[in-house]
Amino acid sequence: MTHTPLPPMLRRPDDGTAPGFAYGADYNPDQWPREVWDEDVRLMREAGVNVVSLAIFSWARIQPAEDTWDFGWLDEVMDLLHAGGIAVDLATATASPPPWLTTAHPEVLPVTQAGETVWPGARQHWRPTSPVFREYALRLVTALAERYRDHPALVAWHVNNELGCHNVYDYSDDAARAFRAWLRSRYGTLDALNHAWGTAFWSQRYTDWEQVLPPRLAASHPNPTQQLDFKRFSSDALKEHLRAEREVLRRVTPEVPVTTNFMITGESRAMHYADWAAEVDFVSNDHYVRPGPQALDELSFSANLTGNIAGGRPWFLMEHSTSAVNWQPINRAKRDGELARDSLLHVAHGADAVCFFQWRQSAAGAEKYHSAMVPHAGADSALFRAVTDLGRTLRDLAPVVGSDRSPARAAIVFDWQSWWAVEQDSHPTHLLRYRQEALDWYSAFLALGVRVDVVPLGTELDRYDLVVAPVLHMVPGRLAKELTGYVTGGGHLVTTYFSGIVDENDHAWLGGYPGPLRDLLGIRVEEFDPLPDGESVELDDGTTGTLWTDRIAATGPDVEVLASYRTGEQAGRPAITRRRVGDGSAAYVSTRLGADGLTGVLARLLDAAGVTGELPEPARGRVELTVRERDGEAYWFLVNRTDEPVELPGVTGEVLAARTADGWDREDGGDGGDGGDGGDGLLVLAPRGVAVLRRTPGAP
Incomplete structure (x- = not known):
């Protein structure tokens, strides 16, 4: 069979073939006897696989002892894959150190906040700041790079694996030394550190750098800025390890792109991926669906954020699951x-x-019940047939490869620093979840059928008509000026409770909340009034608030009260406000309304900003529209979010692929079944179906 060529991000400079999607998986041949390998390649070709990530957890096999190397099996696998037309994203194999290394050097093992050693037996049992681990890891990376630098199967390097998934926070002596060096670089002097950390409180003033430690287990709440800086440092320490491996690879194989798999999913808050993106040649991400009513919304949210961290350029979905996880x-x-x-x-x-x-699904080990492209049932299974079907669909969608995300008119700002700071201890409530509030706003956009970009803080906002910055807790003075400039320039800003509260040092802004955003929003809050778990308040627009309320006072006649509290301690006071500023506006939502409650509020705010949905009314909320574009052509992805067929009257374009009731319709025009053109120009998406249309400018 003919394989679709790899996308530009994975093609060698001398590869002149037209690009296609990369399709494949992590491949672990060292888990299987040699006779399985040939069958693997045959089935990969049948499924349309054209790339695999190889040797991710193979350090112990590649280097069975400190001075012993075994590349023979890996040479054979690399040659076998190349002969089968399958490219290799070769891992540096440093994610899980072998037993001989941790036995000889137990000082590479991480230490918990309570001082306990994290022992071998799982994975990622290494300190990001350990000079001993770094030495051995770079020795391995160098050996791999020099051996496979000219191998024709090699198309990319995969640094480590899910950096920080299990070892981001290490409180060892190595970490303490590195933390002090990081703090010296950040603050320069102890006086500056003492000011930033507010060490006048609780007699914490430092007079020597050696006195400074990570926020280890303490008698009470550790210093909040110390905690925040340790989070910053820990993300940077992992980034430095990424850089160290990357520099070896670039020195030996400068023409081979380097990536590492981010984990923009769920509550993986510890790694500042927007900051890491510039360190890789292309962004990669791992995502796993988490059950719940917003499961599909969260998948879309994470993919959206990943695409915008990648700057709108194509990125690599390195891992997700064919079916169940473990x-x-x-x-x-x-x-x-x-x-x-x-x-x-x-x-x-x-x-x-x-x-x-x-x-291939593992027969042993901790992840043996995690699904795979080839399940325990083998190739004669519905799962493998679905895998093969997806491979064919991706080949049909080859024209999409290389296109960029088409920007929306609205954006949700996502800020790692606020995420870190807002969920620390000693706060008005321990129930606040930053990412959940952002996801609720995203769900409201989906319910209204309005495209929105999820963008990291620092993105140029002037391109958007409406910007939502939920729980923007940390607002340095510079950011406050930028947001004010956005609004005075005609933009429409929406923010929420517990925003504008602290500066970059986690020091509270004085004079009333929300600090440097008070004048812009036209409100002043003297005191927070969070709600106990299970308690709610009613608003006079029919919505229900939980988690938080504010005692709001409007500070000017130009502030419009969009909703007031009807019940609770704040009854009769404003709950949602909006201040007009020239052609722009600044709105404030003072309670958690949840996805359903936000939908009506958001509709009013979108209307004021002139932002509307692009799908016909009956499909809005039931179908997600996402657009990619290149050279004047747009590719519309229409995803049915429901378990029922959905009609899309008036939506036209060349059908590149559409899932029908009987499978995939891959021809323009369809046959009248669910998921294709119904014969009367009516596009019908099957339950949980997807259609991809190629459209030209001006098409309805």
């Missing part, structure tokens, strides 16, 4: 259509590579 309390299999829908929703947000963990 690490949730209950691990359910995906339903019919969900494998393709989930994969293509990532593609819709800019992924030019669709890969899974893993190729």
Whole structure:
């Protein structure tokens, strides 16, 4: 069979073939006897696989002892894959140090906040700041790079694996030394550090750098700025390890691109991926669906954020699951259509590579019940047939490869520093979840059928008509000026409770909340009034608030009260406000309304900003529209968010692929079944279906 060529991010300079999607998985041949390998390559070709990530957890096999190397098996696998037309994203294999290393050098093992050693037996049992680990890891990286620098199968380097997934916070003596060096670089002097940390409180003033430690287990709440700086440092320490491996690879193989797999999913807050993105040649991400009513929304949110961290350029979906995972309390299999829908929703947000963990489901080990492209049941299974079907669909979608995400008119700002700071201890409530509030706003946009970009803080906002910055807790003075400039320039800003509260040192802004945003919003809050778990308040617009309320006073006649509290301690006072500023506005939502409650509020704010949906009214909220574009052509991805067929009257274009009731319709015009052109020009999406249309400018 003919394989679709790899996307530009993975092609060698001398590869002149037209690009296609990358499709594949983590491949772990060292888990299997040699006779399985040939069968693997045959099935990969049948499924349309054209790339695998190789040797991710193979350090112990590659280097069975300090002075012993075994490349023979890896040479054979590399040659076998190349002969089968399958490219290799070769891992540096440093994610899990072998037993001989941790036995000889137990000082590389991480230490918990309570001073306990994290022992071998799982993975990622290494300190990001350990000079001993760094020495051995770079020795391995150098050996791999020098051996495979000219191998024709090699198309990319995969640094480590999910950096920081289990070892981001290390409180060892190595970490303490590195933390002090990081603080010296950040603050310069102890006086500056003492000011930033507010060490006059609780007699914490430092007079020597050696006195400074990570925020280890303490008698009470550790210094909040110390905690925040340790989070900053820990993300930077992992970034430095990424750089160290990357520099070896660039020195030996300067023409081979380097990436590492981010984990923009769920509550993986510890790594500042927007800051890391500049360190890799292309952005890669791992994503796993988490059960719940917002599961599909969260997938879209994460893919959206990944695409914008990548600057709107194509990125690599390094891992997701074909079906069930193994690490949730209950691990359910995906339903019919969900494998393709989930994969293509990532593609819709800019992924030019669709890969899974893993190729063949393990027979032993901690992840033996995690699904794979080839399940325990083997190739004669519905799951493998769905995998093969997706491979064919990706080949049909080859024209999309290399296109960029088309910007929306609205944006949700996502800020890692606020995320870190807002969920620390000693706060008005421990129930606040930063990412959940952002996700609720995203769900409201989806419910209204309005496209929105999820963008990291620092993105140029002037391109957007409306910007939502939920729980923007940390607002340095410079950021306050930027937001004010955005509004006075005609932009429409929305922010929420517990925003504008602290500066970059986690020091409270004085004079009333929300600090430097008071004048812009036209309100003043003297005191927070968070709600106990399970308690709620009613607003006079019919919505219900939980988690938080504010005692708001409007400070000017130009402030419009969009909703007031009807019940609770703040009854009769403003709950949602909006201040007009020339052609722009600044709105404030003082309670958690949840996705459903935000929908009506957001509709009013969008209307004021002149932002509307692009789909016909009956499909809004039921179908997600995402757009990619290149050279004047737009690719519309239409994803059915429901378990029922959805009609899309008036939506036209060349159908590149559409899931029908009987499978995939891959021809323009369809046959009248669900998911294709119904014969009367009516596009119908099957339950959990996807359609991809190529459209020219001006098309309805």
